[in-house]
Every structure is written in C-alpha cells, then in structure tokens.
Amino acid sequence: MLQTMEESRIRELAAIATRARLAGLSAVYGCQSGHLGGSFSAIDVLTVLYQDVMRIDPKRPDLPGRDRFVLSKGHCTPALYPTLALRGFFPAEDLRLFRSIEGHLSGHAEMHHVAGVDMSTGSLGQGLSAAVGMALAGKLDKKDYRVYAMMGDGEIEEGQIWEAAMAAAKYRLDNLCGIVDVNGLQIDGKTADVMPSEPLDRKWEAFGWNVLKIDGHDCAAIREAFDKAAAAEGKPTVILAATVKGKGVSFMENDAGWHGKAPNDEQYAQAKRELEARLAELEG
Numbered sequence: 111m112l113q114t115m116e117e118s119r120i121r122e123l124a125a126i127a128t129r130a131r132l133a134g135l136s137a138v139y140g141c142q143s144g145h146l147g148g149s150f151s152a153i154d155v156l157t158v159l160y161q162d163v164m165r166i167d168p169k170r171p172d173l174p175g176r177d178r179f180v181l182s183k184g185h186c187t188p189a190l191y192p193t194l195a196l197r198g199f200f201p202a203e204d205l206r207l208f209r210s211i212e213g214h215l216s217g218h219a220e221m222h223h224v225a226g227v228d229m230s231t232g233s234l235g236q237g238l239s240a241a242v243g244m245a246l247a248g249k250l251d252k253k254d255y256r257v258y259a260m261m262g263d264g265e266i267e268e269g270q271i272w273e274a275a276m277a278a279a280k281y282r283l284d285n286l287c288g289i290v291d292v293n294g295l296q297i298d299g300k301t302a303d304v305m306p307s308e309p310l311d312r313k314w315e316a317f318g319w320n321v322l323k324i325d326g327h328d329c330a331a332i333r334e335a336f337d338k339a340a341a342a343e344g345k346p347t348v349i350l351a352a353t354v355k356g357k358g359v360s361f362m363e364n365d366a367g368w369h370g371k372a373p374n375d376e377q378y379a380q381a382k383r384e385l386e387a388r389l390a391e392l393e394g
Contacts, residue, residue, distance in 0.1 A: 120330055125389060131192075133192035137191070141208050144209065151291055152183070163177075180237045183265050246277075258287050267301075275318075292350055296366070318346075359384055
C-alpha cells in the first residue's frame with residue numbers, strides 16, 4: 111500500500127541528505143581524492159533507501175534476512191559511506207580517515223572492512239550481476255528480502271549490465287530493484303555525446319523490466335517509487351532517477367569536471383557554506 115510522506119519527514123530526510131553531502135565533502139577534501147559529482151547526485155535516493163525503506167539493523171549488519179544494497183557505481187563511496195554512518199553502521203568520525211592507510215574506508219565500496227556494505231564494487235558494470243545473484247538466491251531459498259542496486263547512466267554503457275538485465279527478467283526477480291542515477295554526465299562529458307543510451311525507459315522495458323521515472327531529488331517521489339517496486343509482481347523494477355551531478359553545490363552542479371576531483375581550500379569553504387546554509391534552512 112502506497113503511503114503519502116508527511117512534509118515534516120520530507121524535510122527531515124532532506125536534512126539527513128544534506129548532512130551526508132557535508133560529510134562526503136569533508137572526507138574528499140581531507141584526503142584530496144574522491145568522486146563528489148556522482149555521489150552528490152545519488153545521496154537523496156540513498157538517504158530514503160537507508161532511512162525509510164530497507165529492512166536493516168546497523169547493530170547486526172550481517173543479519174541473514176536483511177535487505178541488500180549493491181553500489182554498482184562503486185566509486186561513489188562519498189555518498190554510500192556517509193549514508194551508512196548516519197544510519198549508525200559505524201561512527202561518523204571514521205570518515206576522517208577516508209582513503210587513508212590508517213582507516214578502513216577505501217575509495218571504492220569494500221564489503222570486508224566496512225559494516226553495511228553488501229558487495230565490493232569498483233569496476234563498473236559488475237554490480238547488477240551481483241545483485242541478480244543475491245535476488246536469485248533469495249528466490250531459491252524462499253526468503254523475503256529485497257535487493258537494490260544503484261547504477262550510473264555512464265556505467266550502463268557496459269555490456270554486462272544488459273546481460274544481467276536479461277537474466278533478471280528471465281528469472282522473474284520481482285525482489286530486485288535497480289536504480290539508474292541519470293545525471294547525464296560521466297567522466298568524459300555528456301552521456302549523450304560519449305555513448306547515447308536514451309531512451310532508457312524503452313530499453314529497460316524491452317529487456318522485460320518494470321520501469322519507473324522520477325525526480326531523484328524528490329524524497330516523496332523516491333519513497334513512492336520504492337513502494338511501487340515492492341508491489342510489482344513477476345518482473346524486476348528499475349527506477350530511472352533524474353538527478354543533477356554535484357547536487358547541492360552551485361559550482362559543481364552539471365559540471366563533468368567534478369566527476370572525480372577534490373576541492374581546494376577556497377572551493378571547500380564555499381561548498382561548506384552553501385550546504386550549511388541549506389541545512390539551516392531545512393532545520394529552521
């Protein structure tokens with residue numbers, strides 16, 4: 111049953127997402143390495159997923175019956191790690207050692223050393239295959255957990271994504287929900303110029319998936335889409351989330367140059383001011 115999200119909860123989730131952006135910004139600035147653009151475009155979806163949707167227990171991250179998440183665009187840990195920290199999987203202070211030899215938070219998602227990470231990822235195109243395997247295992251074992259996988263719209267140029275998509279449809283994995291972060295940019299520029307993939311909705315439909323299109327920064331729309339995905343039967347669902355690369359920081363937004371670059375002192379100060387102002391607005 112679909113539920114209407116209250117305005118107070120929408121603001122609360124937006125505030126959590128803004129805190130996650132601040133944490134990701136500081137982590138990348140601190141080590142002078144990381145991927146902020148695609149992380150900032152994905153954070154709102156991850157926030158709703160981890161705060162309101164997934165059945166998880168931060169105190170028992172390996173609980174067999176938990177829902178699973180695979181960050182197929184595995185370089186976007188400045189989104190995933192702050193999201194996990196804010197959900198209670200590990201102390202937020204650990205983010206200060208992001209990409210540090212003294213810490214446990216590597217630049218790409220790592221399942222063996224980071225509580226809450228269900229699959230190690232980094233090489234693009236492979237995450238959906240892992241998610242299909244998890245979902246198929248759930249069906250075979252007659253378990254009711256759900257599996258979520260987030261992909262980038264640049265990443266889906268990889269052929270393995272579509273092999274996995276065919277397998278998911280063949281095995282009628284309605285316990286699988288894919289999310290494509292459609293920010294329109296990748297490391298070399300616009301996805302429409304590098305390797306055009308639109309119309310994405312018709313492609314996924316042709317591969318046998320249930321397709322939902324949303325604003326990937328609208329928390330209410332995100333939650334509604336996840337509810338619809340859970341109610342779908344007989345086929346997997348993909349959510350095409352239209353987003354803005356670098357969302358929340360004016361000079362990063364819609365700039366492919368911020369795919370994988372750390373801010374300098376001046377840029378960090380400005381980005382921090384903008385995000386803190388947004389947080390004050392939401393919490394005020």
